[in-house]
Amino acid sequence: MRLLCVLLFASALSLSAADAAKAMEFPSLNDAKRIHGELVSVDFILRKGEFRADDGKLMPFSMPPYAIMKYKGVEADLREVPLGTKMNFLMLPDAAGQLTRLVTTDDGQPADAAQLKKFREFTEKRGIAGWIDKTEGNTVTVTFFSGDPAAFQAAYGELIAVGKGGKICVANDELRTWNPGVDGEGGSITEVNKVPTEYFGSSGVQVTLKVSNMLEGFRRGRVVRVFLTGWKVQDQFYGESLMGYGFGRMLNQELVENVAKEYSEQFPFRTDLSNAQLPWYQLKDEVKPPPFSEHVVYGQLVEADAKTSGGKFIAELTGEVVNFTLIKHHTLKYLGADPQFAQLPMGQRYRFHLYQDAKGAFTRVSFISDDFSHASANASTARVTAIHGDRIHVAWQLPLVKDYNGDMQRPQDIGICIVQVNAATRVWKADQQVKLADLKAGDVLLLNRTAELPGKPSQCTDLWIGEETHKLVTEKQRKPAVVKK
Template sequence: MRLLCSLLLASSMFAHGMEFPPLNDARRIHGELVSVDYILRKGEFRADDGTLVPFSMPPYAIMKYKGVEADLREVPLGTKMTFLMLPGSQLVTTDDGQPADAAQLKKFREFTEKRGVAGWIDKTSGNTVTLTFFSADPAAFQAAYGELIAVGKSGKLCVANEELRTWNPGVDGEGCSITEVNKVPTEYFGSSGVQVTVKVGNMLEGFRRGRVVRVFLGGWKVQDQFYGESLMGYGFGRMLNQELVENVAHDYPEQFPFRTDFSNEKLPWYQLKDDVKPPPFAEHMMFGQLVQVDAKKGSGQFLSELTGEPVNFTLIKHHTLKLLGADPQFALLPTGQRYRFHVFQDEKGAFTRISFISDDFSHAGANAITARVIAMQGDQVHVAWQLPLVKDYNGDMQRPQDIGRRILRVNDATRVWKADQQVKLADLKEGDALLFNRTAELPGKPSVCTDLWIGEETHKMVTEKLRKDQIAAKKK
């Protein structure tokens, strides 16, 4: 299923290319928002029939909340709305059936002005760039920015990626002046109806047809996106979360002579070679629930997330295992919980060879994030993903803005740990920093947390304990 989704996503993006999809292309699915990734513009919602639906947002996609445009950050978890989906799990917009809310519209406009209006480049010629702006509400777009988008008006054109992230607008951008404004059709998802041609002093590498840009219109302050959202970290410490650094397999596919989960769908997958470490991005990522482990044979089975399809696998000779932040023996991996698997093809082309297995606890720890409790509602724990403290330009330690949110399900079997003690679910409180493991999402069996660990000291303690147990076991 994961491979199929990757195929559909890639084929859909290439099929649409530079074209906005027609309004009648989307399937409308009503559901409840359960997770969001602000930075990578993806998430999940649970449809009314109970199915968990993952989604990603193409660059032109904009959600609507309270009847107006909204960023993912502005839509609360648990919001019930209609999700408009294209093939390949692409979310193009949402509809909550509410009247337009002036306060929410103001919030989105302020959000946009801090980052620049997004669009994509239609063509370049000499020192001019023609681009079309993105919007989910052309009339509101015109009302907000019409006076600033006029011939003779100036701004700054900044290079961005398909997640609408900029590098450093002060450097990776060029002052521009608008030389032409044209109307374009709006019967499409993402089209603002406004196309402009701007003149720039220098043509940057990122000013190419099909590339995404942001424009700071006249009078707007040109500034970096916040730490974690920006593709650069000028003035801050090194980005510890590897999922937030620039994805070269996606943005520079020509560097890879094989297919990846992010690009080059027409090329063959990388074929493992004995005693040769596979290159970065060569693996196919799968998620699932481990159900069998045969330590002697180095083989096992997991149920693929969402579909429940069984996958029989074998570990390659030079493999890596991660459990609770430590490096366990294969026999110690608990079954009945969710893992991520780096999978490669066997001689028959099936994805059965595994180089890496990691639980959720280890993955979060490796990427320096914790889940901060923001609300508890019955059998649900609402959490926000937070980054560690980082030094700002002045050398002061600051907590970066949250990078996402998720609803975790718990039940009477969920174990909660603090220090070396098991405590009750009722002991959880807002502000607690969690790491967790959970079951995989399977048909008819929603994911539920198996264990929650409270506090960074607890996280360190449980990892150290497993490492010591491993050392002791090897000495016997």
């Protein structure tokens, strides 16, 4: 999980391609629970985030492919909803019964024409999303997604008609495309049907398109995007696209195509992303566990015994106390370096890679990493966009990347988040501790914080300002300690 303040919750598994056909069902809004709260973090790319309910509880969410937020009374992409916006979040339970699936939002505002125009422009650059109902011969039948069928018809009705054309592009359940120029197929609309709209996510429009070639991704239950007649067929922006064609190699491993999610049938065990019906991977002596076999949990480290390689952490959100043991071949990361177990500071938030013990409990740990190290390893930094007292608004960004023309460009932000500070928060610049008041908009940060625990909201323990500071603190951490005689 990217350090976006978006918490990992294993119960809300993303849909794999193999699972998609089983979940083709639009929900009734009557089944959704309305929870009022404030938006505090958003992952633009993976369509996840968090809001803080009015009772103070932090609520992580993920969005199914048909889910669409509303802001200023109309549809909106996650990028268009500011941090701190207070609204009703309409939530549905996941497979484990937890309210983690966000269907839409309601801010109670009248429809704003400028916001609607912005959303239409956003959509037309990426194609209308929908899922495949069936394929037959050389035809593909698609039901489009929308949170407002009337507005959808008004915007696209003339373009979605028999005889009109479009290009169908393969996407995943985060609505991300690979390379529309290649992973897509032109087609002509041969049939347009009305479908029920009393369920959320349905546009009310189903089309059948005749294509020359059937692509591998054209399967029932799979998500596609369709560029209608006159729309420019183009890649999504760098970081948002699953390929990043034409740009330098993607350094953030959480944005590249995730094989455990997209190709779950290749994995003979359960992962945090798919295969909920399979057992978890069981550790074997002297055998390095395969990628994606771990169960990732965030928590606050409270005990570490170097002699026994045992420790204790408090799981984020739930407050569950977990007693764990490091496996023989483990990895520890703190401030980008490789510390000894006893050197990990207590009372901070870490990422734990867990495996089951002989009793089936997740108590064996192969990897521990702090937020600083995780963000640094994924080439992400947080840019301060606003400061409101003890609440710092940040935008998560990627490093400069070389574009098609060989020029270095700054990719679009990949998410936003509110981080909380207090009088105990330490702020570092170069090799000096500075005052919290010295922090300003535009500063580029890495940070560590406490875990979000019941009744104890997360707080930043340390903020490091500037990329040179980030390098300096890691280099300093890597230097061996001098033992005084």
